[in-house]
Amino acid sequence: MSKRRILALFGDFAEAHDAIADIRRNEVPGITVDDITMKSPIEHPEVEEVLGDRPVHIQKFTLFGAIFGLIFGFLFLASAQATFLVQPQGGKAVIPLPANFVLVYEMLIFFAVWMTFLSFLFLSGLFKKRSRLYSEKVSLDQVGLMLEIDDRVAEPLRDLFKKHKVLEIREEVIQ
Amino acid sequence: MYGETTMMVNEKDINEQIAWAKINTDVLRSMENPRKSYWVAVAVCLAMVATAVLAEYIQYTVGMGVSNLNNPHMWDLYIATFVFWIGMSHSGTLLSAILHLLHADWRKPIYRFAEAMTTFSLLTAGLFPIIHLGRVWNMYWVLPYVSDRGIWPNFRSPLVWDAFAISTYLSASMLFLFIGMIPDLAICRDNTTGWRKKLYTALSLGWEGNDRQWRNFRKIYLLMACFLIPLAVSVHSIVSADFAMSIMPGWHITSFPPYFVAGALYSGCAAIITLFIMLRYFFRFEEYMTLPIMEKLAKLTFAIAMVWTYLNLIEFASVWYGHDMYNKELLIAKATGPYAWIFWSMLFFGSVVPFTLAFRKMRRHMPTMFVVSILLNIGMFFERWMIVAPTLSLSHEPWQWDVMWGSIIEWALVFGSFGWFGLLFLVFVKVFPCVSMYEVKEMVFHRSMSAGERDVLRMTDHAKPAKQTPGVEGA
Structure with a gap:
């Protein structure tokens, strides 16, 4: 089973939140909220509420x-x-x-x-080479959700993103 | 009347409807396309630096005699200027760290240049001990390193503490400035070409704006702010100890550390107002450096001015009622002797002129505020001069009494330091974003949220249908 990385860009936090909430509710089997990396142009105001507590050391x-x-x-x-x-x-x-x-x-x-x-x-994971899916829009005014997924769940995930008015989806095969 | 009051209450620090893309565009454009007056300011600063370089060349080749420094005036304008610039450096700490901890978000459009002021003020202050040495080629002697040449650092001396405190403050404030800029440097990286792109790519350290980076960023910014405040207080307390730990009349005063810290915050705030007005004009930042923010800044300056005035009165009262003969004579000499015009000017500029800030019309009138901020800083420069010179002029023994006025060389170097600071600052604001783009976005976002415009805000007006970008599929 090949894997791919997928980046979905949303116009605001609300839609990204809703998409994450659906993932949290297991609407796409095999994907959990821990698989999500959120990218945003500002510090997310309620990131803990959305993604859960992720420790900072x-x-x-x-x-x-x-x-x-x-x-x-x-x-x-x-x-x-x-x-x-x-x-x-x-x-x-x-x-x-x-x-x-x-x-x-x-x-x-x-x-x-x-x-x-x-x-x-x-x-913070700085000094790493930027992902090929990096979108400059994330530093402008869009919110990105990035996940590494199995191919089999790609389609349901795309459908979920589309349900929440995703603006753009970028993908790359990683193995 | 009622309508006017409502307008005053509702006036916002920033337009909450401003599009995020416009924030990026405006700030990035400012780095490419300032008004012509920016270049005039650069030219003036260059001329001032050239004057100072010439003066230093003369002092270097002829000797320290040309500065008029001699016993008992072994310190004078050079050290007063050093204290002035150290004080100026407190602006960034105040505006950025203290107001950050207090959640005063109106600081967001203006804190970046205040932090830059901190760094450049320290770099300017650091020149003066070197200039004051005369033998500039031995400048590394000011550092308290272990030497095998019989130089014994005196660890009990506040001058050694100065070296520790200032180098710690300089490195911490540079890190604070740099860390705060990383998300903006990433924006610059994504929107520039050529040498700028290379520079910002290197400095943004691969920032992608993911949640891991933002969580760590939030934590480090808070931690740095928490460390910078006690550090800034300690730095100026230690600078005050240069004087207060001696037994000279006029210097051996218990209230000197808070007096110095208050003076530092005061001059820093006044300088922020000056630069606020200049940057607003040079870069057409009327939408970000707004009148309500200027008002808040002016009120803060007024409050600090009153603290400074109070500490002056405390000092005068404790000297007057303390009946220490030497201290009392010095205070009378300051008020009536050859330095009287400077002393009274200091009090006028430092304690009376700030009352203009109590009037709303004044606070909102940029030319007035510009003049007032300059006058306040002249007052604060006089304060530092009045700390140093009168004590040296009127020490314990009559044979030590001597009034000294700085030579043209000394004044040229003092004058040039303003050019040096100005030049560093102007280069900085041209190369790096002087308005924090991501923080302005945050400000707009949070304010709109609290205004209840939408549960979790829409940042853009995108209403486009979803599309899939196949370009990178399978790449």
């Missing part, structure tokens, strides 16, 4: 970055300060804690922000 990396910045920052500063033992300290501490609190605060944010950014690049 960026905040875990942020937390890791923040903790790393906190610990590494202090160790880095303390070790740098310790190498300056020969510097006259005038009786003051070699590792000044109040000053280090300020600096570690900055390091915490620095690493948290960078870790957040890098995790975003990784977790």
Whole structure:
């Protein structure tokens, strides 16, 4: 059984929602809502309601970055300060804690922000080659639903999309 | 009268009927086809930068003497200007991060250029410690790196904290700006050709607008905003610590960190108004940079102006009733001495002129707002000057007393920094979309939704029958 990728473009969220609702109701056997990738020109306002909860893990990396910045920052500063033992300290501490609190605060944010950014690049699936079905209309004013399906369900799926006033359907055979 | 009131209440920040395709077209067109006045502004900025380069060349070849900097005025306009530009950088954080967390969606058409202001202000501020060094070839000495040449960074010094805080703020604000632009860069990628297409293809990182990307995007934008706010507060608090942690009269003041942060937000907001008006004109953005948004911006600026005024009064009162002889004499000298005209101008521009923003007619009159925003920023520049110069002129010991006025070289470099900032900004708004297309679409979408125009909105007026595109079938 060959597989194909199908992209359906809708004029608004409402029609795309309705199509997803039908898929959720099992109107096309063999396809579930988890198979759907929704593409839209703006952040979808109620994406969780439509597609269900799909986890986002960026905040875990942020937390890791923040903790790393906190610990590494202090160790880095303390070790740098310790190498300056020969510097006259005038009786003051070699590792000044109040000053280090300020600096570690900055390091915490620095690493948290960078870790957040890098995790975003990784977790969002960026840097991938764009799908051949990519439509520029998705960045303009249309909503796309993309699925990878078996050939046998292609026709019922097309019919379902047409029922919901699909504007355009694009397809490619992937195996 | 009744009709007029109704009109005022119902006036919308943006036309909710605007077609999404038009938003793309208008913004993309702005990057190709600004008014001629845009090029005039670029030419003026270039001339200002050229003046600064000449001044720096003279200072570099002749020495720091040409700047008039000497004991006790080892700091003066250069550091005042540094503080000014650091303050200016808070505009983007305020407008983008704080208002994002507060769900103030009127920020959406204007936050992009405010974020760009943040980045370019920091890049401009970063020039001044280098210029101030005199020996610019040793500029890397300002970084607190471990050295084997006997240079011992003093970790107790706020100047070292500055290096940490500003570099963190610069990298975080650049990331914030970049992340916010990714969906728009994808739009640019899809609608341009030639070098622009190559640039946007590389920078959009393969963005497709799928739900996975949008979910992660929403999360990262929120997280970055949450980090940027405390970071921005810490940056200007640390800059204030450059002064407040010394024991010099006029500097050793507890309220300096909030005073600096309020001043930073104030000058940033005023600068946003200036650039708002310029961009609105250059790029014909009347539909996006609307009068109601300008009004909100003006009200915000007015509120911050009052906070700044209050903090000034607190400072004066605590000095006056504190009976610290040196501090009190300095305050009297500021008000009556050689710097008095600057001091009173600062108070006039910073505390009196903002009252024009209390009047609706003024807030809606672009030429007036342009002039007022410039005056506010002159006031804020004077504020930074009045923090630095009088203290150095009237220190604890009479033999340290000396009034110094900046030389023409110093002023040329200060003047040139505005050209440098302006040039970076103008190049940015020509190459990148300065109105966030996807956020304006979101704004239009959500506002229409809340107006109950349709359950889940129709974004286009497509009513075409379904068609199947066979072109890629079996490809």
